[in-house]
Amino acid sequence: MIQNTMFPTQAVQPLKMKESSQSDATPAESLNKFSSYLKDAIDQVAEQENASKEMNDKFTLGQANIDEVMIASEKALLSLQLTAQVRNKVIEAYQEIMRTQI
Template sequence: MIQNFMIGTQAVQPLAMKSAAAQAGTVTGSGQSFGSYLEDALNQVAAQEQQAKDMSNKFVLGEVNIDEAMISSQQALLSLQLTTQVRNKVIEAYQEIMRTQI
């Protein structure tokens, strides 16, 4: 079973009224800003892509089996696709906000 470890369920928190500090970019409870959370997620995607590349090179050298290399490759692909879809949804939301008339 292939799992994507980019987004964990522990990061999901119920919506609540936030203080001024929380509205400035800090996630309530974790102390981590949205920017750093996004950066960590992108770094994990990049790490999975690097791991897939390393596994592919090891497969060529005969150090790992094809199934290990393919699983690593598919995990990286799924992470990249998820990241792309999240980016597309954020852009759509931004465009929708910009079309809103006040």
């Protein structure tokens, strides 16, 4: 079974309605949380790329099987493709907002 290691599923919590007694986060706090989430995701993509390079080096030295190398390479490739697609969607959403007339 293929698991997405870029965005861990156990960290996702179901949406809950906010109670009026709870204090809302400031925009700066929300921005910091979002930016740290994106940074963690990009760091995980970089880690998978480094793992793929290490597996290639081990294969060259005869310390790894081709199966392990291909799995590590595909994980890195899929993570990079997902990151590129998310980036494209963010840019598309930004452009759509800029085209909106007030």
